[in-house]
Each structure stands twice: as structure tokens, then as C-alpha cells.
Amino acid sequence: MTDTAPAARFDCASLALGGRTILHDLDFSLPQGAFIGVLGPNGAGKTTLLRAMLGLVLPASGSITMLGRSAASGRPRIGYMPQARSPHSDLRLSGRDLVAAAAGRIWSFGPLSRAARRGVDDAITLVDAAAYADRSVSTLSGGERQRVLLAQALLGSPHMLLLDEPLSSLDPHHQATTIDLVKRLQKRLGITVCFTAHELNPLLPALDHVLYLGNGEAALGSVAEVVTPEVLSRLYGTRIEVLHVQGRIFVMADGHAVERDSHVHL
Amino acid sequence: MFTYDFMQNAFLAALLVALVSGSTGYFLVLRGQSFAGHALGHVGFAGATGALLLGISPFWGLLAVTTAGGALMGFLGEQLRERDVAIGVVLSLSLGFGLLFLNFFTGSAVQATSLLFGNVLGVDRVTLWQMAGFALVSCAALGFLARPLLFASVRPELAEARGLDLRLVSVLFLALVGVAVAEAVQVVGVLLVFTLMVGPAATAQRLTCKFVTGFWLSVALAAFTAFAGVALAYLTDWPTSFWISLLAAVIYFCSLLLQ
Numbered sequence: 001m002t003d004t005a006p007a008a009r010f011d012c013a014s015l016a017l018g019g020r021t022i023l024h025d026l027d028f029s030l031p032q033g034a035f036i037g038v039l040g041p042n043g044a045g046k047t048t049l050l051r052a053m054l055g056l057v058l059p060a061s062g063s064i065t066m067l068g069r070s071a072a073s074g075r076p077r078i079g080y081m082p083q084a085r086s087p088h089s090d091l092r093l094s095g096r097d098l099v100a101a102a103a104g105r106i107w108s109f110g111p112l113s114r115a116a117r118r119g120v121d122d123a124i125t126l127v128d129a130a131a132y133a134d135r136s137v138s139t140l141s142g143g144e145r146q147r148v149l150l151a152q153a154l155l156g157s158p159h160m161l162l163l164d165e166p167l168s169s170l171d172p173h174h175q176a177t178t179i180d181l182v183k184r185l186q187k188r189l190g191i192t193v194c195f196t197a198h199e200l201n202p203l204l205p206a207l208d209h210v211l212y213l214g215n216g217e218a219a220l221g222s223v224a225e226v227v228t229p230e231v232l233s234r235l236y237g238t239r240i241e242v243l244h245v246q247g248r249i250f251v252m253a254d255g256h257a258v259e260r261d262s263h264v265h266l
Numbered sequence: 267m268f269t270y271d272f273m274q275n276a277f278l279a280a281l282l283v284a285l286v287s288g289s290t291g292y293f294l295v296l297r298g299q300s301f302a303g304h305a306l307g308h309v310g311f312a313g314a315t316g317a318l319l320l321g322i323s324p325f326w327g328l329l330a331v332t333t334a335g336g337a338l339m340g341f342l343g344e345q346l347r348e349r350d351v352a353i354g355v356v357l358s359l360s361l362g363f364g365l366l367f368l369n370f371f372t373g374s375a376v377q378a379t380s381l382l383f384g385n386v387l388g389v390d391r392v393t394l395w396q397m398a399g400f401a402l403v404s405c406a407a408l409g410f411l412a413r414p415l416l417f418a419s420v421r422p423e424l425a426e427a428r429g430l431d432l433r434l435v436s437v438l439f440l441a442l443v444g445v446a447v448a449e450a451v452q453v454v455g456v457l458l459v460f461t462l463m464v465g466p467a468a469t470a471q472r473l474t475c476k477f478v479t480g481f482w483l484s485v486a487l488a489a490f491t492a493f494a495g496v497a498l499a500y501l502t503d504w505p506t507s508f509w510i511s512l513l514a515a516v517i518y519f520c521s522l523l524l525q
Contacts, residue, residue, distance in 0.1 A: 056427055085423060091420060092471040097476060106413060107413070108413055109410050110412075112413075135475070
């Protein structure tokens with residue numbers, strides 16, 4: 001890896017799932033050290049995009065380079081936080097052990113090495129979860145559980161974090177503290193963060209760039225460049241209005257806020 | 267009571283079974299698959315009686331069927347979820363076939379009872395050595411499988427993204443559960459496998475959320491339950507399996523009260 005290489009480079013990459021092209025001719029570079037919000041309606045391909053950056057979905061055409069290497073070989077330098085299918089609400093295991101489950105080499109005999117255990121402790125300290133890391137995950141609040149999973153993504157000191165919908169199932173207060181924490185980690189560790197979300201507004205204080213997906217296409221740039229009626233009308237395939245109200249931005253289609261609607265369909 | 271050969275065999279068998287079922291049981295409960303242990307016991311009954319019919323030791327028949335059955339359950343995985351009726355029908359069918367095989371064999375009620383409810387006092391040296399061999403293999407295998415198994419159990423999405431084959435882990439683990447079930451049947455029989463596989467493990471997870479502590483506590487509770495069960499059976503002349511199931515239940519409900 002060279003320090004000047006972009007965090008992620010998409011060269012005319014098309015992503016397909018089950019023979020259906022989800023995103024086509026992606027052609028952009030994500031700069032290193034930035035906080036990038038990945039937005040777009042349900043089914044726009046946000047998760048697929050993250051999985052492609054991990055080399056888990058191979059581009060049907062074109063190529064993806066991560067930190068100057070192929071996506072699959074860059075994987076150890078990338079921390080990934082997939083959406084949990086089960087909410088861990090009945091898991092009788094401590095947060096520390098949940099983090100530790102992902103530490104060290106997967107196939108190895110016996111207990112975790114001392115160095116791996118220290119890595120787990122460091123990651124837990126980084127996300128300020130030490131106070132409740134030894135409590136059972138089943139007793140933690142949604143926000144606390146999310147921090148524990150974030151600690152897991154930070155194992156191995158990654159250069160880049162891919163966070164898939166960390167805000168889903170959190171109330172507005174915990175959404176704000178989670179974004180604040182990720183932003184602080186991004187600055188302090190100097191890492192690149194790709195953060196998928198349904199709603200733009202909670203992310204506004206943290207965002208360096210927006211990667212907006214829709215209609216099989218993507219638009220990358222600052223909020224002012226991307227969140228415009230012209231760009232979003234193209235991505236949503238319908239006429240979009242963008243309203244700015246007291247520092248908040250509302251994306252409207254036919255008088256409805258599209259983000260709210262996408263939540264209802266979840 | 268330690269001077270008799272059959273009692274020595276019984277205590278050793280109980281401890282071996284406790285080691286295997288307490289350790290695999292911990293993961294079984296953690297993964298929410300405790301029903302699989304129960305199911306494999308039922309399926310094993312047909313294997314054990316089929317082996318009797320063929321003139322083979324029932325332990326081998328049991329082991330073959332529970333291991334293969336476990337691997338198959340692991341392979342089918344998600345497809346088995348919410349198929350309660352289909353699973354129930356297969357389990358009943360296995361017991362039915364077991365009964366038929368017994369009928370062809372001699373119609374012996376003693377064999378049926380010891381397979382269904384266990385007969386730890388009847389364990390001979392040969393069976394004990396076989397059990398010790400499989401206990402060793404299954405503990406070593408669990409040692410290798412523990413880390414990927416824990417990862418796959420608590421964070422499957424990430425484990426899969428890191429290249430872990432979830433289905434392979436599931437197949438290997440449930441095959442191990444099959445071995446544990448075959449061992450447990452020697453002590454508590456096919457109908458009471460749950461008591462040693464799930465009772466101590468569930469209690470341990472109620473008492474601690476630390477992985478390493480919980481794992482060894484599960485083994486220790488299983489060992490205590492099995493050992494005390496055999497001793498109480500000797501003192502009272504009541505069935506061992508009764509005492510083991512009673513102790514497991516008492517310990518479990520006490521752990522509920524402690525919270």
C-alpha cells in the first residue's frame with residue numbers, strides 16, 4: 001500500500017447479485033482519512049457496495065482497488081461491521097467475549113493468545129465500553145451493544161472501517177452519540193470510514209463526503225454537490241425537491257420525505 | 267461403594283459422559299440448538315436397536331446414527347428451522363422403528379428400558395474403553411472447533427465475511443453433538459439425554475456470562491450431577507437416571523431463583 005493511494009478506487013465497476021446488476025459503471029475514488037456517508041433508498045445496493053469493497057462480491061466488470069491492493073487482499077486492513085441478523089438480545093455472553101470471538105486467528109487450538117486479549121481490551125477502551133464490557137450482552141441497551149460491535153470492527157487496527165447501518169434500531173439520542181464516537185475515532189486514528197445510513201440529517205455534523213446510491217448509479221461529493229434536486233432526481237428516478245430547514249435537509253418526492261418512507265417499508 | 271467393579275465403571279462412565287456432554291452442551295445452549303440434542307437421542311434409538319438386530323454392539327449403531335444424523339442436521343441448517351412438525355414426525359418414526367427392531371430382536375423389555383432410560387450400572391470395561399476413546403476424540407475436536415464455533419455462533423455475519431464456512435462449522439459441531447449423545451445414552455438413555463446435555467450448560471450460562479468460566483462451570487456441573495446421581499442411586503437403589511434428571515432440574519431452577 002502507498003500512502004497516497006485512495007482508500008477505495010472503483011474503475012468502471014459493475015456489481016451484480018444473482019445475475020441482476022445492482023450498480024453499474026461505478027467510477028470514483030474514496031479519499032483516505034475521510035468520513036463518507038453511504039446513502040440511498042432500500043435496495044439501492046449499500047450493503048452490496050460494502051461487500052464488494054471487502055472482495056466478498058466480485059465486480060461483474062471493471063475493478064475495485066482497496067488501499068492500493070485488490071479488494072480481497074486488502075481485507076485484513078479493513079474493519080467491517082455487518083448488520084446483525086439477530087439482535088443478540090438473548091445472548092448470555094459478556095460483551096468482552098463477544099468482541100473476543102472475532103479476535104486472533106479463526107482456526108487455532110485452545111484459548112486466545114495474550115496479545116489477542118490485549119487487542120480486545122484496547123478496542124473496548126477505544127469505544128468507551130469498558131464500564132459494561134463484562135456484563136451480559138443480553139442486558140445491554142441497543143446503543144451499548146452497538147459500541148461492542150464497533151469494538152469488534154476495530155480489532156487488528158484497521159485502516160478503514162465499513163459500517164453497515166449502525167444507526168438502525170437506535171433512538172435519536174444514541175444515533176447522535178454513535179456518530180459522534182465514530183467521528184472521533186476517525187479523526188484520532190486517521191482512518192477512512194464508510195457509514196451506510198437511511199437518513200442524511202443525523203450524519204450531517206460528521207460527513208466529509210456523501211456517496212449517494214440509487215437507480216443503479218452513484219454520486220460522490222460534498223453534501224452541497226450531491227444533495228441537490230438535479231442529482232437526486234436522477235438517482236431516485238423521480239422528481240425530487242430538497243428543502244433546507246434550520247440546518248436540516250429534507251429530501252422530498254411528491255410532498256413526502258423519502259427517507260421517512262423508506263423507514264416505514266423496513 | 268467404590269470397591270465394586272461395576273460401581274467403578276459406573277462412576278468413570280458418568281464422568282466421561284459429563285465431560286463430553288457438559289462441553290458440547292455449552293455450545294448447544296449458546297447456539298439455541300438444545301432441541302438438536304434431544305432429537306439425536308430419539309434418532310439414535312433406531313440405530314441402537316438396529317445394531318442389536320444385526321448382532322453388533324448397540325453403542326456402534328447409536329454412534330453411527332447420531333453422528334450421521336447430526337452432520338445431516340448441520341448440513342440442512344436453516345432449512346430445518348420452523349419445520350417442527352416434520353422433525354417431530356421423523357423423531358416419532360425413529361422411535362417406532364426402534365420398537366420394531368426390538369420386536370424382531372427378542373422383544374426384550376430390559377434392552378428397551380436400558381436404551382430408553384439408560385443403565386449405567388451395566389456398563390462393562392469394553393464399553394468404558396470405547397467411551398473413553400470417543401470422549402478423547404470429541405474433546406480434542408472441540409478444542410480445535412471451539413474458536414470458529416464461538417465466532418460462528420455469536421457473530422455469523424462477520425465470521426462469514428472473514429471467510430469462515432458456517433455450514434462446515436455447523437456440520438462438524440452437530441456431528442460432535444452426535445458423539446456426545448451416543449455417550450450420554452450409555453448413562454441416561456435416549457429419552458433423558460437433554461438432562462445432561464442441556465441442564466448443566468443452561469445453568470452455567472445463567473450463573474455467568476464469561477465464556478471460559480461458563481464453559482468449565484458447565485462441565486463441572488455436569489460432572490457433579492452425573493457423579494452424585496450414580497452415588498445416590500447406589501445408596502437408595504432408585505434408578506440413576508431419575509437422580510440425574512432430578513439433580514439437573516433442581517440446580518437449574520435454583521439458578522433461576524438466584525437472579
